[in-house]
Amino acid sequence: MLRYKADIKTLVYMLLTTALLIIQWKIGRVIPALYIVFLFMGVAVSVIAHNHNHLSIWKSKTLNQLTDYWLTLFYGFPVFAWIPTHNQNHHSLNNREGDYTITYRLTEKNHLLMLLAYPTVSSYFQQKPIRDYLKQQWQKNRGRFYFCISQYAVLGAYLAAALLWDWKKAVVFIVIPHQVALFSVLVFNYVQHVHTDEESERNHSRNFIGWLNLILFNNGYHTIHHETAGLHWSLTPEAHAKIAHTIDPVNVERSFWWYILRVYFLGIFFPGLRTVSPRLARMKDSSSPQADELPQREAVRV
DSSP states (O other), X not given: OBSXXXXXXXXXXXXXXXXXXXXXXXXXXXXXXXXXXXXXXXXXXXXXXXXXXXXXXXXXXXXHHHHHHHHHHHHSSOGGGHIIIIIIIIHHHTTSTTOTTOTTSSOSOOOHHHHHHHHHHHHHHHHHHHHHHHHHHHHHOHHHHHHHHHHHHHHHHHHHHHHHHHHHHHIIIIIHHHHHHHHHHHHHHHHHHTTSOTTSSSOSSOEEOSTHHHHTXXXXXXXXXHHOTTSOGGGHHHHHHHHGXXXXXXXXXXXXXXXXXXXXXXXXHOGGGSOBOHHHHHHHHSOSGGGGGHHHHOOSBO
């Protein structure tokens, strides 16, 4: 009943995440090694939610809806929200003006403070397309509207029950993992698009082709994902290989963690390790009114 056998891995991840919650709740205290794995599984769930909303796991509508609820409980937000904010908006505009998840809303700079602020800022602005989507569903598809609202209800009831049962456990084993999942997936979006060229056919995204893809469902192959959003995650490495020669090497990173260390920490002391903004370079070379703002926005390398 799975669309792709590779999603056995998805189910294993979800079952393991569920089991870890139950085990830790029963133990009643944090075991560091176990908790770190559990937090990582929250990150993985956020990637699974992303994948499931692009291409649902099951052939069965009922099983897909049940999976929506399951993911919502561990992702920490109704997973239908991916549709208006990500599928319909971000993939349409791809970090251009009008994208609610643009990386340059507050500044053209790419630094640690912006990396940390981006998830909160982006989350705030994504609420509008969610509200608009719900209004649209109310007018055109009441069944879909009630299903979306039910995800809020199920998540709310889950959190309320956990907090009433044992609020300390609920905070440690549910609320914090939720925040890690929500924060991390927005960090991924930021680093995959900041200081890439949103106007380019192939250089609109940063790709991470290292070992993290093995445990995070090939989430690093981002250019090909934007070209064929409905392509199953298990097929993206092969598809990426076919277009890799057309992507500027500056947008291909071997290691996610080396990128984070180099750009956001070492880059503080060594400016040459920071990223360069093609957007600012384009604005500087153009005669558009935006180019007049460049003296206030400082240099191209930020």
